[in-house]
Amino acid sequence: MTQNAKETFRQCDTGPALAARVRTLSPTMPRSMQRVAEAVAADPAACAQLTVTALAQRTGTSEATVVRTARVLGYPGYRDLRLALAAFAAQQQSGAPASVTADIAVDDPLADVVAKLAHDERQTLADTAAGLDVSQLEAVVGALTAARRIDVYGIGASALVGQDLVQKLLRIGLIAHAHSDPHLAVTNAVQLRQGDVALAITHSGNTVDVIEPLRAAFDRGATTVAITGRPDGAVARYADLVLTTAVRRESELRPAAMSSRTSQLLVVDCLFVGVAQRTYERAAPALSASYEALAHRHSPEAPTAR
Amino acid sequence: MTQNAKETFRQCDTGPALAARVRTLSPTMPRSMQRVAEAVAADPAACAQLTVTALAQRTGTSEATVVRTARVLGYPGYRDLRLALAAFAAQQQSGAPASVTADIAVDDPLADVVAKLAHDERQTLADTAAGLDVSQLEAVVGALTAARRIDVYGIGASALVGQDLVQKLLRIGLIAHAHSDPHLAVTNAVQLRQGDVALAITHSGNTVDVIEPLRAAFDRGATTVAITGRPDGAVARYADLVLTTAVRRESELRPAAMSSRTSQLLVVDCLFVGVAQRTYERAAPALSASYEALAHRHSPEAPTAR
């Protein structure tokens, strides 16, 4: 039979993307949809066995809500979500032992803490990578590359991420500044104009201290970018471009700052590499130059692979 | 045959067993059922996307025949065969595409960059977790918990990691300072005494600017700790305790600073959680207090779906 042997592959990449989407989208959903999403994320294998009605009942919602959730997660309907769930469960079966997915307890031995934290950060990275909108990323890279001047706003843990970005950009010859003082940030923001880039980093998407300077830059006509876990947050109102980071459940011993930082740093790295690629002629010598310069600050030990 | 009563269906046999069963049972089947079985075995992924009607049409048979085939293959009905098919297909293609392990090229599309960076950082985390000496970690946590004062030294990218650690420790009531100015670092280091902790962060293990203050602290009798990728480096000479971070190959577009930072941050997080566990009585209220305090800095926006 001559069937259309061409790639009938659909975009429905069943893999980790599913869990990622659940975690990324979950916070922006209404309550009952969240319940469904949680149930699905908690036990995909079990949910794959359930009909709409059964899942609705189990989550204490209605069929309509289940279908709506499936839609938000990117499937045409529940039927397809179910298939993806089955696929996901199969893929996951050889995966992590349940113990590392549990929350960190006060009396966990340190070895477990290490395993759980590592697992969690790995998951965060996978989620972020899966959830990143590459076209937005592309646009941000373009804006950064062309910018006359780049201002970065971040507070608390996000301030460090901002500094990381700035360090990297400086290293390849861009003009970038990190601001964590809200007043100075605004003061500087009003100096920006079209062609400049203002970039705000906030996990919650609602941090006033970084939204204010971003707004100021926005009003001045600069290209504004937000790196946030909440693309529906207030920060997005003044952001021309939004890069979404994964959001994971937090707990007392695992503050949100921890996973958001991991997530944000991945985005920052992507930006850096993207810009470095596009300005390679200029960046490559700059990179080696800074490498050379640093060698002097190291003792003359020869570095070798261990 | 079996009526659809309470016959529970085991989904654990989705794997290669499916193909095997098709081959085993195929010869005993009537012609049209064979056609269905063949189609299923030939391209499970594609068949998983088809409805009964579609599969019947494609194989030139009827819905009834498809359902019968599903039954013979051991499933309660077509719906379940379809789920198994999806799971099977997912398992087949589960291995990581080799492409993500390759180095980042100047002309890689941004989507590949994201995938590669994420993959790499995930690998770094796994390596670090695997390579961490838990007994050393335990000792460091103990020292931090008991310390009167904690000084942290880091330069460049490691400076940010140091600040991250300090932010976290301050948050749970410890007295910690980050130093990235080598002179000030030494000046402060000589103030340390037994029972204090000095912690140096350096990827290369040979950064003079952080080794000097660590040495000063060491000479004063403080407990000295190194977080480094080179436990055989110069920094280890003045470190009572050494925590080893994973070292990955670097390249022009993927500076060492990138993966070392990921690695170092994991260690920092482990330290933080370890200390928080051991000082839980004090840390828990402090953590919630700082959380409360921050809430005021966020706008009162309610999260809503976009």
Place this chain on the structure above:
DNA sequence: TCACGCTTTGAAAGATATTTTCATCGCACG
């Protein structure tokens, strides 16, 4: 504080998909 409007939600109607039923067909054998 209260009313307004927008969002969220579930009940039930509507549409599809799956399963069952049953009449017909094809083939082997008497």
Place this chain on the structure above:
DNA sequence: CGTGCGATGAAAATATCTTTCAAAGCGTGA
């Protein structure tokens, strides 16, 4: 040349999924 029996598909019956719509909830602004 029948006759019997499994194989087969059309169509009915059922289960499942999707859509619609009205009511309830909730934040917003007067």
